[in-house]
Amino acid sequence: MMRADLELIYDWVPKGAHVLDLACGDGELLESLARNKGVTGYGLEIDHDGINACVERGVSVIEHNLDDGLSSFCDNSYDQVIMTQALQALRRPDKMLDEMLRVAEEGIITFPNFAYWRHRVHLGLRGYMPVSKSLPHAWYDTPNIHLSTFNDFEHLCREKGLMIVDRAVGVGDHQGHWKSRLWPNLFGEIAIFRVRRR
Amino acid sequence: MPDSDTLAFADRPTTSVGLVTPHVARFDTPLALACGKVLPAYELIYETYGTLNAERSNAVLICHALSGHHHAAGYHSEDDRKPGWWDAHIGPGKAIDTNRFFVVSLNNLGGCHGSTGPVSHNPETGRQWGPEFPMVTVSDWVASQARLADQLGIERWAAAVGGSLGGMQVMQWAMTYPERVANAVVIAATPRLSAQNIAFNEVARQAIRSDPEFFDGWYAEHDTVPKRGLKLARMVGHITYLSEDAMGSKFGRDLRSDDLNFGFDVEFQVESYLRYQGDTFSTAFDANTYLLMTKALDYFDPAATQGGDLAQALAPAQCPFLIVSFTTDWRFPPSRSRELVDALTRAGKSVSYANIESPHGHDAFLLSEPRYDAIVSAFMNRAARELNLPETGPEETP
Numbered sequence: 052m053m054r055a056d057l058e059l060i061y062d063w064v065p066k067g068a069h070v071l072d073l074a075c076g077d078g079e080l081l082e083s084l085a086r087n088k089g090v091t092g093y094g095l096e097i098d099h100d101g102i103n104a105c106v107e108r109g110v111s112v113i114e115h116n117l118d119d120g121l122s123s124f125c126d127n128s129y130d131q132v133i134m135t136q137a138l139q140a141l142r143r144p145d146k147m148l149d150e151m152l153r154v155a156e157e158g159i160i161t162f163p164n165f166a167y168w169r170h171r172v173h174l175g176l177r178g179y180m181p182v183s184k185s186l187p188h189a190w191y192d193t194p195n196i197h198l199s200t201f202n203d204f205e206h207l208c209r210e211k212g213l214m215i216v217d218r219a220v221g222v223g224d225h226q227g228h229w230k231s232r233l234w235p236n237l238f239g240e241i242a243i244f245r246v247r248r249r
Numbered sequence: 250m251p252d253s254d255t256l257a258f259a260d261r262p263t264t265s266v267g268l269v270t271p272h273v274a275r276f277d278t279p280l281a282l283a284c285g286k287v288l289p290a291y292e293l294i295y296e297t298y299g300t301l302n303a304e305r306s307n308a309v310l311i312c313h314a315l316s317g318h319h320h321a322a323g324y325h326s327e328d329d330r331k332p333g334w335w336d337a338h339i340g341p342g343k344a345i346d347t348n349r350f351f352v353v354s355l356n357n358l359g360g361c362h363g364s365t366g367p368v369s370h371n372p373e374t375g376r377q378w379g380p381e382f383p384m385v386t387v388s389d390w391v392a393s394q395a396r397l398a399d400q401l402g403i404e405r406w407a408a409a410v411g412g413s414l415g416g417m418q419v420m421q422w423a424m425t426y427p428e429r430v431a432n433a434v435v436i437a438a439t440p441r442l443s444a445q446n447i448a449f450n451e452v453a454r455q456a457i458r459s460d461p462e463f464f465d466g467w468y469a470e471h472d473t474v475p476k477r478g479l480k481l482a483r484m485v486g487h488i489t490y491l492s493e494d495a496m497g498s499k500f501g502r503d504l505r506s507d508d509l510n511f512g513f514d515v516e517f518q519v520e521s522y523l524r525y526q527g528d529t530f531s532t533a534f535d536a537n538t539y540l541l542m543t544k545a546l547d548y549f550d551p552a553a554t555q556g557g558d559l560a561q562a563l564a565p566a567q568c569p570f571l572i573v574s575f576t577t578d579w580r581f582p583p584s585r586s587r588e589l590v591d592a593l594t595r596a597g598k599s600v601s602y603a604n605i606e607s608p609h610g611h612d613a614f615l616l617s618e619p620r621y622d623a624i625v626s627a628f629m630n631r632a633a634r635e636l637n638l639p640e641t642g643p644e645e646t647p
Contacts, residue, residue, distance in 0.1 A: 069597075093594055099603075099620055106571065106601050107627040109635070113590055113602045123591045 053079055055221050056161045056241055060133060063159055063217065063245055064090055068130040071154060073117055073147075074137035076101045078110030085110070092129060118142045121150040129155040136241075138162040139195040145207060152213065152248045161243040164220060166200035166236045185240050201236040208246055217245035264340045265332060266298040266347055269323035271363065274400050280358075280393060283548075286383035289372070293397050294363030295319050295355035298339060299347035301401075307638050308403040309345055310394065311335065311354040312411030312418035314614075315486070315542050316534060318362035321354035322347075337617035344625035349638050350407060357418075358393045359385040359541040367537035368469070380466025380537055387414075387549045391421045395429065407636055408432040408629065412614035413581065414542070417549045420589070423566035424551060432632045433566070434625065436573045437614040439585035440559050440592065441550040446580065449489055450543040453482035457536045466537050475536045480527030482539060487526050492577035492610030552592075559592035569599035571628040573621065575613040576606050601628070 053061065057080045064070060067089045072081050075094025078101070084090035095115040096102050105112035118141060121132075132151040138144045139162050151158040163185035164170075170181035180190040188195065199207075201220060208215055220239020235242070271294050280288045296319050301308060311321050313334070322339035324332055339345045339352055356364040359382060367382040374381070398406070409419045409430050416438025423433045442450070457463060460478030464471050488496075500519040515521045555561035570593055574586035583604045593600040603624045607613035613621070 091597070093600075102601070102603055103623055103627050106603075106624060107631055109569070109631045111569070111599050111601050113594070113600070114604050115602075123587065123594075125595065128595070 053083065056135060056243055059219060059221070059243060060135065060159050060161070061088075064088065064131060064133070066090070068092075069128075071095065071121075071124065071129045071132045073132065073134040073151070075105065075110070075112060076135075078105035078108055078112060080133070080135075081105075081110045082108050117147065120146070121154050124154045126153055127156065131155050131157045131159060133159045135159075135161045136163070139198050141197060144197050144199070145211075148207070148211065148213075148246075152246070157216070157245065157247045159243070159245050160204075161241055162199065162204070163195070164201045164236065164239045164242045165198040166202065167240045168237050169240070171237075183240070201239055201242045204242060204244060208244070212249055214247040214249050215244060216247050217243075219243045264342050265336065266323035266340050268327070269296050269298065269320075269325065269333075271296050271319055271325075273363065274397055276393070276396050276400075278396070280389070280396075282383050282389045283386040284384045288358070288365070288383065291358060291365035291393065292363075292369075293355050293358065293365070293393060295353055295397065296321065296323075296333075298322050298352040298354075299350050301351040301403075302638070305402055305404065306636050307350050307407050307633075308398075308401070309350045309352045310398070310406045310409045310422070311339070311345075311352060312390075312394075312409065312415035312422075313354070313357065314411070314413035314415045315546065316530070316539070317415065318360060319354050319356040319364075320362070322352070334615065337615070338622070338625065344622050345408075345410065345629060346626075346633075349633050349640070350629070353397070353401065353403070355394065355397060357385070357390045357542075359538060359545075361535035361538040366535070367466075367541065368535050377469050378537075379469060382537060382541065384544055384548075385541060386545055387417050387421045388425065390418055390545070391425055394418070394422075395426055398429065405429045405431055407638070408434060408632055410434040410436075411438070412436040413438055413611065414546055414549075417546075420551065420563075421549075423568055423570070424563060425565075427565045427567040430568045431636060432628070433568050433570045434573070434628060435570060435586075435589065436625075437575055437578055437581055437586070437611055438572075438589070439581040440552060440589045442547055443585075447547050449485060450547055452485050454540055454543055456481035456485070457540060460536075463536065466540075468536065474531070476528075476531040479531035479534060479536050479539065480524070483530040483534075484523045484527040487523060489580045490611045492579065492608060494577060495608050495610055495612075498608070559588070560595035563592055563596045563598060566593075566596070566598055569628075569632075570601070571624070572600060572602045573614075573624065574602075574604050575609070575611070575621075576604060577608055578611045578613060580611040 070092035072094040075096050081094050094112040096112050097116050102112050132155045141147050173179050173181035220235040220242050222240045274293050277290045320333040321335040322333040341348050356362040359366045361368050367378045371378045409422045411419045416435035419433045419435050422430045457478035460475035462473045463475040503518040551562040552559040572586050572590050574583040590602040605621045607618050
């Protein structure tokens, strides 16, 4: 069984699509998309073990630092660009969003929601930087340099004039919680957006 | 290769293919070359490691680099001090696992290790080919290798694998014979030489050609060898194979004696090392072959036939590619491998790319390094799985 956010993304990728998966990890999503939905494309990854795992399972993976941008990929050369749990670790998340939607018409982005109530309790009541399942690092060794909230991201999309096709939040590994809810900014631990350029 | 990487036969680990004997294949069908000339007949010397399975589906082709040859793994005799040049990667349990794969490694046409080349006898003139041996290109090599595959009954390689100039042959295989290559591994290569690469080659060629002992390439008939030229060519080449860091950490500014002697004899260790490398090479390698091989490097440019569009040139390829580069390689730096990767993605081909951290410059492709070994192993494991090759390899037939 795949990670819960990957399950949702899996459903959002159309059959036979040509996709780019930024920070593809061990290639699990791409492999099951290729096997069951005839999806083609490439994963970009920087982690050595992830790259090796991809190669071992036959997923095309390219060693690539996302902070170097996507200039080696042509405009509109993919149907979708997917980026799971990497937005918050990028030097310029806003520029990456532009890049994703230059390379493809549609992008799928997931990231930890900093405004999740447990995170708020950590910071607001206890006075400590949040540490949780979705934010497992200490403040001093975290790769997450641009944490944001569900609302922040929605705001950025609006500023950029992007269309939000779908949005959802999830809590940890609980499958059933993957849906839009009344107060996603408060109750969603992981945010997931499907956006399009207009 | 550094001596620390080599083991005498007696100390060989169980991951060695052991003693090997070269074979010679003869071809009597004329081979039309890219330069317009025709080679009426030729021989290729090659070695094999492992066992060809009944389906003939487990053969791996090894393509060698500028000064390489057919002896890629194992030992020729129990007295051998060093194993073949790619012994780090070929053998039982190694990245190219001879328990599973049947490995074929040959000396290219124009070589000086047993395949037909400048040091061979030219039946038409009755003398050595010498400088009259026709220019050979990467495509010519691949065409000659395809005939070797035919003769061995290998319809399709499980994988073609090569580093540097060998990687160019692998690219050419995938473009010329897409149906005959199931997987391609291109290591520390480039889709074409840069002006700087060609410049270094030209310095090497001028060093050889300006040696008074060169005699326009007819040195053998004068019972001599352009040793000084070859030595210089190798010295300048060798600088480009190592990284600045590797040279720095290996030699620094260390002196051979305690004091400066204010002369032009060897003073710094690095001078001594380069002279030694040059001297060794100048007695072991043929000058005309060196000239030919450097020209083959210069000429390789598959994109040129497609108006500079590499993706278009790679369009016929069908196999998955693994592209590997090394961080400190400045001869064919990672950016050149990335050019190839980007062309392959533009062409929609299956490709994976790893840029391996190594201090050893271009030479890193010859050496063993955990991450390098692991990625090649992973790719070859998947290849074996897709070809339904058993873990243990084919049964030995008595």
